[in-house]
Amino acid sequence: MGAVEELLKEYEKVWAIGYSLALMGWDSETYMPEGSARERGEASAALVALKQSILTSEKFLDLVERAEEEASDDVERGIVRVLRRALKYYTRIPVELLREEERVTNEAKIAWRKAKKRADFGTFRPYLERIVEIKREEAEHLGYENHPYDALLDLYEEGFTVKDADRLFSGLKPLTKELERILSSGWPQEHPLEETPYDAVRMRELNERILDILGFEREYQRLDTSAHPFTEGIGLYDVRITTWYHGKDFRRSLLATVHEFGHSLYERGCDPSLWKTPVCGGVSLGVHESQSRFWENYIARSRAFSSLVAPLVREYLNLDASPDDIFTYFNLVRPSTIRVEADEVTYNFHIMLRYELEKGLIEGSIEVKELPQAWNEKMEEYLGITPPNDAEGVLQDIHWSLGAMGYFPTYSIGTVLAVQIGRKMEEDLDLPSLVSEGKFSPIREWLREKIHRWGSVYPPKELVRRALGEDLDPKAFVDYVKVKYR
Template sequence: MASEAAADEASDTYSEFIDKVERLTNLGHAGGVLGWDQEVMMPEGGTPARSKQRSALSTVTHEILTSDEMAELLDELEDEDLTDEQEAVVREVRRKHDRAARVPQDLVEEISQVSSEAMPVWKEAREEDDFSTFAPTLERLVELKREQAEHIDPDRDPYEVLFEDYEPYLGVETAERVLDRLREELVPLIDAIRESDADLATETFSGEFDTDTQEELARDVLDTLGYDWDHGRLDTAPHPFSSGNQFDARVTTRFSPDEPLGALMATVHEFGHATYTLGLPREDYGTPLGDSRDMTVHESQSRLWENHVGRSRAFWERFLPKVKERFPDKLDDASVDDVYEAANEVYEDNLIRVEADELTYHMHIVVRFEIERDLIRGDLDVEDVPEVWNDKYEEYLGIRPDSDAEGCLQDIHWSHGDFGYFPTYSLGSVLAAQLFDAAEDDIENLDEKVAEGDFEPLHDWLTEEIHRHGSRYTTDDLIREATGEEYTADYFLDYVKSKYGELYELDDYQ
């Protein structure tokens, strides 16, 4: 009887704990909807009220997460006999509680308010091509985030501390090691491509493409891939993103008359994020078991669908007829090989990350990573960012921005205070290759299925191996569960060397 009473007490404690966790989750998702609206639909004049609304939500969330009641519940549950799933929930909430409890509430409020007010300032600075307009706001955000990191752990590198907001388990050392390896091995490959004599059909998408028709095509590609319109929607935003939960996962993209392929790939990319979100277990909504596993894994899903599916020859065998249907006067004579080559062109002079090709993309990430790391560590002054940015682009990509809008103002992330986010783009791309290789081993004739428009086996594999687990596993454990191996960049580097060696007829890479 005593053991039953103890079990009931533990059950009551866990139930009380879960009630608080679900409240936190719902507050977070409410804030997400406010953020989505601010970037997609809110009138420009709404910022003063919206910043206060989001700040109020952040305050309430912080109060619940750091409350004495939450601390007591966590302490009690540490000594209870919990299931593996319950232990995972406690682990994830404990990590967030411990970090948040060290940060003063007034600092949380100020970061939320300043970052909300920063977005229109960033927009104006980009439109006016004037970094000096945004610089004071960026400087304040850097100061606030440094202060946040110092409160969390004054004895560690502040950038390492902030990085763990987006990838808490792989560690910044892994990010540095992977990015260093990508820089070392991709730059020679990019140089070899630029020196090659291969004649790719890179002009296939030249000319102007009506943006309304591009939107119809974006909806076509979402239909083809299996997007659930009952639980999602497509909109436009200055910077494509996706947000939501397993009941409501929305995607955005942007259209330019002379960049139809870029808009299409951005849509496929955001579909990857959304299909991960929609694949999370609905019965676990409100707890970490129903939440995604941080940004490396999230980005692996978007990059897998964008690059390993959307840029594949097999995909274009299926989708090219739909493109021709929408743009018969532009692409009527284009072959599958023409479009495949155009989709995988390695650009000579692209300055914009979200429009970058699959290879040079990672040099964009390296630039941002090195700059934001130095900003947070105090090794770089905000006023010097444009010059350092341009110098690094010249060093790593052989091109130099002519404007701040094409340079250090092109991304929205720093206006959100998201320092430590950028490395996860490359970490996720690396993981995408490792996961896709494992999927190819398990799914017979996956290429043929993609060419036939049968994406269900890949959806099912990803749901089984990644989505359904939510945050039950740490990042490294999830990778081992899905692939049977440790996280590695080997698969990504083998994949790009083989693919681009063949495309550009490079003897040293085939």
């Protein structure tokens, strides 16, 4: 048996643990009885430790070493690359530091929830201070070339650096002017459908119907309900998505469903020959988000989709909305303090602000105690609004309490990349007519062929270059906004 083959055989254990953890994770957000949380947490932690011990065992490290010498094609090299990355995290960061992070973030989550409830940053501040210290230490252990934040960005988006992020966000700055133009042009900021109630059972049926039209495979996929929508790729043949229902403003439920459909399609599209290997599954958070945003923004927020969906909205929700109404309603532009409620035009400003603050925290140019004020000033600068309190400002996201620093930029990577994918696709396909006729299989096939089937064989930057013949390009997004919101 060759080293790669032997390595993959050993990896099957890790794969099976990952499969179980994913299923348990999905269950804990959907159907698990509340009282089981503690027991589930212990079972998960034991499995994570088991996985880690297999990956860092001498036997496994040796197999990776030998496989690296033997790897003879792109897939084999990809397998070694992905495993090396996983090992880097486990072997370079001292166990005590990882344990300390686990402990601090467990407490920080609770403190954050309290702080948010009371709109009191002070409650959360000492925890965040400790988290920032831990993250800075981790960056030193992981290593970087130019900036400590590079080491953290790389955990979520392989190869993405401060230099790339600076280029991305400075390329998005012209959106400030576009936003001013859009707002002063009288582009709608509100719509009565935001307040129109719907029946949740019928809404669920509408979501299911739309998923059927998009090409959701019932045999391997399912839709459920959770507090926050998410996708869980349990295995190649089992991908679950969730959505939410608020009883009014049906756009939120529908667009979340379409968004998660995009994530699930990516997970399902991996080439079956990669099954159970470390390269089966999305390559990075940014590329993953490009798939969900492509379906949510480029497809579902288009005029063509509005005409496809208008008769369904009438049939299922009994709402008399024209395609024009729906297009307007799906594309309102309104600066808001809350990221998750932001529209396409203002969304990237929310990320830009978080990126600049995180970078400052990690390099030491901003202190945690200065965050609330720095947050509000940037919000005023970018969107012309100031949060009424810290709950709607600096405390709104859960990410920092989990120790996720370097994560936010992947949202903008995905949002921009989604537009580039759409433009490239339009060179090959007549999207408006396919979408308005509900013919999605050529679109799914295009994505599968160019992106999905490769899993993580190539690093994200290389995958993008191979698929699109270009790099991440913020100008494409700015141009798209200029044309769409005219």
